[in-house]
Amino acid sequence: MATDRSAEINVRQDGRNVIIEPTGDWRVSTIGRVFREVERIESSYDANTVTIDVSGIGRIDTSGAFLLGRTIHESGSPKSEAHFRGSHPTAKRLILELIERAIYCEPEMPEERYGFVRAFERIGAGLEAAYQEAVETFGFFGRTILTFGSILLRPNRFRWTPAFYVMEEAGVNALPIIAVLTFFIGAVVAFMGANLLETFGASVFTVELVGIAVLREFGVLITAIMLAGRSDSAFTAAIGSMKMQQEIDAMRVLGLDPYEALVIPRVFACVVMAPLLTFGAMMAGIFGGMMVSWATLDISPGFFIARMNDSITVSNFWVGMSKAPVFGLIIAIIGCKQGMQVGGDVESLGRRVTASVVQSIFMVIVVDAIFAMMYLELDI
Numbered sequence: 001m002a003t004d005r006s007a008e009i010n011v012r013q014d015g016r017n018v019i020i021e022p023t024g025d026w027r028v029s030t031i032g033r034v035f036r037e038v039e040r041i042e043s044s045y046d047a048n049t050v051t052i053d054v055s056g057i058g059r060i061d062t063s064g065a066f067l068l069g070r071t072i073h074e075s076g077s078p079k080s081e082a083h084f085r086g087s088h089p090t091a092k093r094l095i096l097e098l099i100e101r102a103i104y105c106e107p108e109m110p111e112e113r114y115g116f117v118r119a120f121e122r123i124g125a126g127l128e129a130a131y132q133e134a135v136e137t138f139g140f141f142g143r144t145i146l147t148f149g150s151i152l153l154r155p156n157r158f159r160w161t162p163a164f165y166v167m168e169e170a171g172v173n174a175l176p177i178i179a180v181l182t183f184f185i186g187a188v189v190a191f192m193g194a195n196l197l198e199t200f201g202a203s204v205f206t207v208e209l210v211g212i213a214v215l216r217e218f219g220v221l222i223t224a225i226m227l228a229g230r231s232d233s234a235f236t237a238a239i240g241s242m243k244m245q246q247e248i249d250a251m252r253v254l255g256l257d258p259y260e261a262l263v264i265p266r267v268f269a270c271v272v273m274a275p276l277l278t279f280g281a282m283m284a285g286i287f288g289g290m291m292v293s294w295a296t297l298d299i300s301p302g303f304f305i306a307r308m309n310d311s312i313t314v315s316n317f318w319v320g321m322s323k324a325p326v327f328g329l330i331i332a333i334i335g336c337k338q339g340m341q342v343g344g345d346v347e348s349l350g351r352r353v354t355a356s357v358v359q360s361i362f363m364v365i366v367v368d369a370i371f372a373m374m375y376l377e378l379d380i
């Protein structure tokens with residue numbers, strides 16, 4: 001096996017021309033010592049005046065050819081015969097091929113579109129992405145239903161410990177902030193209703209306004225939004241971090257179903273705790289409205305409760321409560337689905353957490369509007 005000779009380079013002036021005379025073997029293992037000299041030639045001389053004498057080159061590979069090609073690639077016609085002197089079996093051809101394929105191979109840039117065309121392109125891409133996201137979400141929901149059905153056939157496979165843990169984290173620990181928020185929502189509704197209705201001499205109807213608004217809409221809606229912002233992001237972050245660290249792949253290798261271990265306990269916890277949190281939100285909202293009515297309209301708590309009992313039917317309470325399990329299911333499904341789609345980087349985790357919260361709140365509002373229209377048609 002032949003030993004590589006060290007690469008050398010000599011530069012001399014021939015009138016206006018700069019003659020570069022490389023000698024030795026120009027291979028990846030030998031060109032390190034001449035790299036700085038080639039950089040100096042590239043920066044010191046006009047590439048249009050450089051001529052490479054290839055007759056002294058021994059063996060050469062693509063690394064050496066690329067290094068020599070750097071001295072002439074900035075010229076107006078780098079493939080001109082004037083840049084070469086002497087003969088070599090492969091050096092000249094290799095240098096020219098690299099110049100043509102590497103140095104002058106610019107990526108094809110997409111044609112820029114402006115105005116209405118670009119706007120419709122973005123709208124179309126957004127609609128396609130939304131359709132694909134909806135299909136994937138329904139697919140995830142179907143897979144969850146099938147897994148839950150298999151657990152019903154074998155109840156001993158249900159994981160009670162993580163389910164109770166999520167019920168505590170997503171439910172019990174969320175009750176204080178939800179209660180405080182709905183307390184002030186009820187107070188604001190009562191204050192605005194009192195100011196408005198007082199001008200018509202009907203301030204007593206503030207009781208009905210607070211009761212119906214909190215029982216039918218605000219209690220369950222604020223609960224769902226808080227769950228989406230607080231618990232849904234936690235679901236996505238927890239499952240997503242496990243996906244990044246390949247813990248979910250390890251579970252599959254061990255024969256564990258990630259849907260049984262991670263998704264079903266969270267879905268069960270949200271569906272069970274959402275009505276309980278909604279009930280607490282309703283009580284806090286009514287209490288806030290009652291306090292404001294007492295302070296601004298001199299409506300005593302006893303009269304407030306008695307009027308609510310007489311004028312507001314229990315169907316308003318059940319309308320609000322009927323939405324809670326559905327909202328809990330939507331929130332848990334979206335949060336777990338986004339967590340399962342996290343890639344291998346932190347940026348992907350951040351995008352999925354954001355998408356989880358936004359999609360959950362959007363779907364809660366949409367489904368709440370559907371419930372409102374449905375109950376309106378049913379006269380409930």
